[in-house]
Amino acid sequence: YDTSDKLYFEPLVFEDIMNIIEKEQPEGAILQFGGQTPLNLAFPLSEQGVKILGTPSESIDRVEDRKLCSEMLQRLGIPQPECGTGFSADEAKEIAKRIGYPVLVRPSYVLGGRAMQIVQDDAELGEYMREAVKVSPKYPVLVDKFLQDAIELDVDAVVDGRDVFIPGIMQHIEQAGIHSGDSACVVPPQTLDEEVVKTVKEYTRKIAKELGVVGLMNVQLAVKGRSVYVLEVNPRASRTVPFISKATGFPLAKIATRVLLRYTLEELGIPSEIEIPYACVKESVFPFIKLHGVDPVLGPEMKSTGEVMGIDRDFAQAYFKAQIAAGNTLPTEGNAFTSVRKEDQLKFAPMLRKLKELGFEILATDGTHNTLKEAGVKSRQVLKVSQGSPNIIDCIHAGEVTLIINTPTIGRNPARDGYMIRRAAIDFRIPYITTLAGAQAAVQAIESMLKGKISIGSLNEYHPTVKKKFHAVN
The missing domain is CATH 3.30.470.20 (ATP-grasp fold, B domain)
Structure with missing residues (x-):
């Protein structure tokens, strides 16, 4: 704003843009730096004789049109996940059956992943179609094959x-x-x-x-x-x-x-x-610290409001720096609590074994504790909220937990143990991790920090x- 010759605070809609163009008489318009909304103006502006600088409006339309984009990728021999467009709930269900569950479903008319969800079966898809979207010929739902663990x-x-x-x-x-x-x-x-x-x-x-x-x-x-x-x-x-x-x-x-x-x-x-x-x-x-009652679990719907960067010669150190900048500083000692979905428990075992080797005590709820025991990873069992006191929430309140690893179960009931644990992590400023990949990166970062001090370097040294x-x- 402090370098432009003129700055207009106007809505990104056709009529307002045309008013500015008529006043300024520019040589052309650049649409590439305003996100998705300006791209939708490419054709209307072109039809009014406005020169679009850069990628032609016809090419923009080919990418924005799901069918045309899919045909282009097929012609180029580039693989894409199987997909379809449902103009009714029944049609969406037929597409899901054809390409196979799990599928990623979303409305065709939103940005930022709003109302996007991964569904595992017909029942979940039916619930999604009833509660999350209103599907119609004008507003279809997009169904994509979800690539698990990609x-x-x-x-x-x-x-x-x-x-x-x-x-x-x-x-x-x-x-x-x-x-x-x-x-x-x-x-x-x-x-x-x-x-x-x-x-x-x-x-x-x-x-x-x-x-x-x-x-x-x-x-x-x-x-x-x-x-x-x-x-x-x-x-x-x-x-x-x-x-x-x-x-x-x-x-x-x-x-x-x-x-x-x-x-x-x-x-x-x-x-x-x-x-x-x-x-x-x-x-x-x-922004979870300011949004009381919101589950901090990550998914296909965007929740972040900003971003930070960590830089280092070593990935683990760069990751540790990024966590500090994001206000999620990882501990290098203490008690790491873990409670993960049954299907994830064995995947987490090697990483939790490494945490144990690094000097952490592992706390776990019954299911995770038993699986870790079978895998040869020693942990201390703690009670779930629903099992009485003293439970994991009591441990958090007492300051006994320095790191929380908790993967979400399916469902949105706020009384679930997992939700209460994640909210407690936010409220008590305890670093929390809700994905396997995030936990693996965190353990690498903690191990790196235990081996040496954090290094500081300017961008002018790296570039x-x-x-x-x-x-x-x-």
Whole structure:
């Protein structure tokens, strides 16, 4: 606001934008930096003779139209999860049966993952259709195959119509099913092999060239096993652009704007690829401390209101720094309480064993305690809220718990033990983790901190170490 020649505070609707255009008579309009809403104005503005700078409005429409986008990906030979559009509750149920549960369902007309839900069977889908959405021919519901235990990725790219600059691949730390705006993520990716990274870049370039993208583009993908699936294509700046710009030292918004004004990436001295020799972790900031009664569990509906970054040569240290910045400082000693879903208990055992080795005492409710005992992990059993006193909530109130690991069970009843535990964690400022991937990253970070002090370095020390590659073929 302090560098622009003029700033208008007006709604992002066609009539108001046209009033500004008629007054200012600009050479063109840039739609890429306002999120989803401006993209919906591409065609109306084009029809009024407004020159759209960057990606053509026809290409925007191809991506925004679910059917056209799916056909494009099929033509390019790029895998995508099976999906369908239901114009009635019965039709949505038929699609879910065809592609197989679990499925991800959402209304077609919302942003930020609102009313998005993972459903496991017909009964849950029926409840969702009755309570969460009003489906109609005008407002259909989108049904996608949910890729269980997949790793999600975000890729931001700047394209000049010919060359594609990919500054980095962001790997989500939380598993698939957590909204991309809520999941912590790391650049460069920590657990992907070179072949998968190569495939991700190849798909991004194919899509960019097919659409004739000029400016910024975002692609969301999922990796399951060694298979890479494209989940979503956005012909605009995404919420990850500030993070990847800060992480790499490449001002993507500035570069993209120059590209929109017909500079080429080559003329701007921008490489084809870069190699980042350090780790940057983005962590989300949540408002739960101010929202009494809200369950802090993460899911497909976005809940975060901000984000922070941790940077270090070592991923574990970068993750620890990000947690400090987000107000969720991890402990290096004390009692770690764990109560997780039955199907998750064995998955958590190795990580809890490591916590035990690091000097933590493990507290667990009966089910988790018994599973850990069978796995050879020693823990102290504590009572659930429903089993009497002294229970886990009493332990939290007494200051006996320094870390809480609790995965949610299905259902929204606020009287559930898990909900009460998570709320107590918020109210007593105790670090809490609700996903397996988040817990694994936290244990790595705690182990790293116990080995040495946290290091401090400025961005000016990190950015010059980024290696630029000009030889990659686009």
